[in-house]
Amino acid sequence: MTDIGNVNLGGNTATIFSKSRRPRARRYPFVASIELTNLETETHLGGQTRDLSLFGCSIDTQKTLPTGTRVRIKITHAGGSFIALGRVVYARYTRHL
Numbered sequence: 001m002t003d004i005g006n007v008n009l010g011g012n013t014a015t016i017f018s019k020s021r022r023p024r025a026r027r028y029p030f031v032a033s034i035e036l037t038n039l040e041t042e043t044h045l046g047g048q049t050r051d052l053s054l055f056g057c058s059i060d061t062q063k064t065l066p067t068g069t070r071v072r073i074k075i076t077h078a079g080g081s082f083i084a085l086g087r088v089v090y091a092r093y094t095r096h097l
Contacts, residue, residue, distance in 0.1 A: 034075050
């Protein structure tokens with residue numbers, strides 16, 4: 001799985017935030033399905049969230065997107081959904097067995 005980074009959920013626009021290890025706001029565990037779309041190529045990726053904060057969320061997907069990639073994220077949970085725009089500012093490859 002790939003840790004794409006963090007998506008700012010404030011307002012109608014999102015920015016994948018915080019290169020630092022310490023988040024700007026407290027994070028809360030939250031697992032939900034996501035659909036991530038690369039706005040330049042219209043490529044779709046599936047995945048899930050790991051946590052949410054006032055400024056964003058951490059997500060896992062199968063592929064890494066380059067830093068700076070503009071994305072649309074749709075988070076679906078308990079019959080509801082939320083859509084935001086953002087960009088990748090931090091990504092790392094992690095192995096899950």
